[in-house]
Amino acid sequence: MESRxxxxxxxxxxxxxxxxAPCPPRLGDAMRHAVFPGGAxxxxxxxxxVAEACGGAHPALADAAAAAIELLHCASLVYDDLPCFDDxxxxxxxxxxxxxxxxxxxxxxxxxxxxxxxDALARAGGPHPHLLPGLLRVVARGVGGPSGIVAGQGxxxxxxxxxxxxxxxxxxxxxxxxxxxxxxxTGGGDPLQWTGLGYRLGEAxxxxxxxxxxxxxxxxxxxxxxxxxxxxxxxxxxxxxxDGATGHLNELVDQAAGRIPACAGRNDLLAHLRRWSEQLLAxxxxxxxxxxx
Amino acid sequence: MESRxxxxxxxxxxxxxxxxAPCPPRLGDAMRHAVFPGGAxxxxxxxxxVAEACGGAHPALADAAAAAIELLHCASLVYDDLPCFDDxxxxxxxxxxxxxxxxxxxxxxxxxxxxxxxDALARAGGPHPHLLPGLLRVVARGVGGPSGIVAGQGxxxxxxxxxxxxxxxxxxxxxxxxxxxxxxxTGGGDPLQWTGLGYRLGEAxxxxxxxxxxxxxxxxxxxxxxxxxxxxxxxxxxxxxxDGATGHLNELVDQAAGRIPACAGRNDLLAHLRRWSEQLLAxxxxxxxxxxx
Numbered sequence: 001m002e003s004r005x006x007x008x009x010x011x012x013x014x015x016x017x018x019x020x021a022p023c024p025p026r027l028g029d030a031m032r033h034a035v036f037p038g039g040a041x042x043x044x045x046x047x048x049x050v051a052e053a054c055g056g057a058h059p060a061l062a063d064a065a066a067a068a069i070e071l072l073h074c075a076s077l078v079y080d081d082l083p084c085f086d087d088x089x090x091x092x093x094x095x096x097x098x099x100x101x102x103x104x105x106x107x108x109x110x111x112x113x114x115x116x117x118x119d120a121l122a123r124a125g126g127p128h129p130h131l132l133p134g135l136l137r138v139v140a141r142g143v144g145g146p147s148g149i150v151a152g153q154g155x156x157x158x159x160x161x162x163x164x165x166x167x168x169x170x171x172x173x174x175x176x177x178x179x180x181x182x183x184x185x186t187g188g189g190d191p192l193q194w195t196g197l198g199y200r201l202g203e204a205x206x207x208x209x210x211x212x213x214x215x216x217x218x219x220x221x222x223x224x225x226x227x228x229x230x231x232x233x234x235x236x237x238x239x240x241x242x243d244g245a246t247g248h249l250n251e252l253v254d255q256a257a258g259r260i261p262a263c264a265g266r267n268d269l270l271a272h273l274r275r276w277s278e279q280l281l282a283x284x285x286x287x288x289x290x291x292x293x
Numbered sequence: 294m295e296s297r298x299x300x301x302x303x304x305x306x307x308x309x310x311x312x313x314a315p316c317p318p319r320l321g322d323a324m325r326h327a328v329f330p331g332g333a334x335x336x337x338x339x340x341x342x343v344a345e346a347c348g349g350a351h352p353a354l355a356d357a358a359a360a361a362i363e364l365l366h367c368a369s370l371v372y373d374d375l376p377c378f379d380d381x382x383x384x385x386x387x388x389x390x391x392x393x394x395x396x397x398x399x400x401x402x403x404x405x406x407x408x409x410x411x412d413a414l415a416r417a418g419g420p421h422p423h424l425l426p427g428l429l430r431v432v433a434r435g436v437g438g439p440s441g442i443v444a445g446q447g448x449x450x451x452x453x454x455x456x457x458x459x460x461x462x463x464x465x466x467x468x469x470x471x472x473x474x475x476x477x478x479t480g481g482g483d484p485l486q487w488t489g490l491g492y493r494l495g496e497a498x499x500x501x502x503x504x505x506x507x508x509x510x511x512x513x514x515x516x517x518x519x520x521x522x523x524x525x526x527x528x529x530x531x532x533x534x535x536d537g538a539t540g541h542l543n544e545l546v547d548q549a550a551g552r553i554p555a556c557a558g559r560n561d562l563l564a565h566l567r568r569w570s571e572q573l574l575a576x577x578x579x580x581x582x583x584x585x586x
Contacts, residue, residue: 018438018439019438019439020439021439022439022459023440024444024450025451026447026451027438027444027447027450028439031438075404079400079404082400084400085397085400102377102450104377104378104449104450105447105450107375107377107378107400108372108443108446110404111368111407111437111443112437112438112443114404114407114408115407115433115436115437115438115443116433116437118411118429119429119430119434121429122426122429122430122433125425125426126426129422129423129425129426132415132418132422132425133415133418133419133422136411136412136415137412137415137416140408140409140411141412143404143408144311144404144405144409145311145312145320145321145405145409146313146314146315146316146321147315148408150320150401150402150404150405150408151315151317151320151405153397153401154317154319156397157317157319157320157394157397157398157401158317158319166315
């Protein structure tokens with residue numbers, strides 16, 4: 001698939017630059033381990049799909065945005081897996097970064113990937129001075145405070161978490177939202193027409209993740225299951241039951257489809273969305289290992 | 294001091310934005326704890342001093358750059374103090390972030406501060422599209438791979454660390470260098486004339502830090518001592534002895550002074566540098582607590 005090649009090429013270019021000499025070799029290896037071979041790359045795939053749907057005006061900038069978003073996602077997984085969070089030894093069927101390189105290098109690699117994400121935008125953004133500040137802010141909002149990934153994780157440390165929707169929007173929705181908006185901006189679209197779509201994708205994804213955590217088989221998922229219960233985390237399955245969670249997931253995908261505005265590539269993007277939701281729901285064995293991306 | 298007020302105001306503005314609702318309250322508290330009251334703010338002070346020496350062309354952008362650099366420094370201290378690194382319970386006379394808020398929130402707060410640094414640059418950089426990409430890259434280089442703070446820390450996990458200068462340049466020099474170059478860029482100077490000065494400041498600072506770690510008193514420093522020996526880290530004191538280390542520090546300050554190019558505020562900047570080096574060398578009790586910034 002052409003988009004997957006674009007994403008992996010952009011990621012490789014970022015990592016080649018950040019891990020070149022004089023980078024300490026093991027730090028560079030830990031960074032690569034966090035990013036390659038990678039999972040399904042859902043977020044950057046949506047970023048590029050939206051950019052293309054809008055006309056694909058600035059492909060190099062779209063590639064950089066897609067890579068930045070995936071780098072931030074990969075960093076978040078490195079932290080998720082640490083002993084003080086999920087304490088997971090396996091991810092995507094491979095040892096997690098801290099299991100392979102130790103906790104220090106895992107933390108440093110995560111830090112470096114966050115920095116690299118913004119550096120990638122800066123590098124590609126030079127020829128697009130009118131887009132760069134807004135693009136940076138959209139990406140930062142997806143991952144930082146007050147309502148990005150770190151906020152979502154932060155809710156897990158609060159006694160008063162009583163709003164599953166807000167938690168999911170921050171933990172998962174915010175970066176999908178950033179992926180869609182960044183896609184629109186770099187594709188030549190009007191980002192204001194694309195708000196809210198990504199949050200629905202993220203919530204659908206999070207529900208699928210909760211279902212896999214409750215009912216999946218670790219040997220197919222490439223990671224341990226039962227983590228939500230073990231860590232007393234909110235879960236759509238616990239709140240809605242399996243049928244309720246699946247129904248809500250379908251509803252969210254329909255809502256997402258309804259939010260795609262009129263644009264040149266609307267039909268292709270709808271097809272992309274449908275394929276994605278089928279993957280989420282079916283998760284047959286060959287796909288399952290790469291689904292948790 | 295006017296510059297200190299500017300720095301703290303810029304930091305407060307960043308944190309107010311990043312920790313506003315719907316940020317999880319404890320995450321917001323942990324982020325503030327990492328940044329305030331703060332230490333001597335050496336890096337942002339140099340950033341602003343260089344910007345003023347160059348003419349102070351873009352003060353709001355200089356404030357944002359100074360804040361970004363300090364946010365990244367504060368994040369690096371949060372990680373330094375974690376159990377898997379220095380396992381320090383006290384910093385600047387207060388509990389470290391993980392001691393006060395737990396390891397999860399410390400890691401999340403550090404992540405959020407890194408993101409916030411780049412968001413601050415994006416926010417202030419809108420009116421300066423010709424400066425923003427370069428400024429972002431300078432700051433990213435100071436902290437990320439292949440030769441920023443994370444690389445410096447990464448060398449501590451390599452078996453083959455045999456170059457103390459390279460280690461110090463990455464661990465400490467790179468962010469001082471970024472502070473100076475960012476100051477020049479935002480002050481209206483030519484950044485190419487300002488290279489190398491910050492590395493010397495950083496190496497001088499690192500040597501002073503090594504001396505304090507070897508000979509300082511924890512009750513005056515507000516943090517434990519003897520960490521370099523305990524963690525088998527390279528140390529200028531171990532390599533050169535106390536006299537050799539002090540002599541090298543003085544030499545580096547002289548070299549730094551010699552690298553200040555002709556500019557409107559050269560004398561003021563020289564005075565700033567001399568005051569700073571006196572603080573580094575004297576470190577009398579009332580200063581010492583705030584010296585490890």
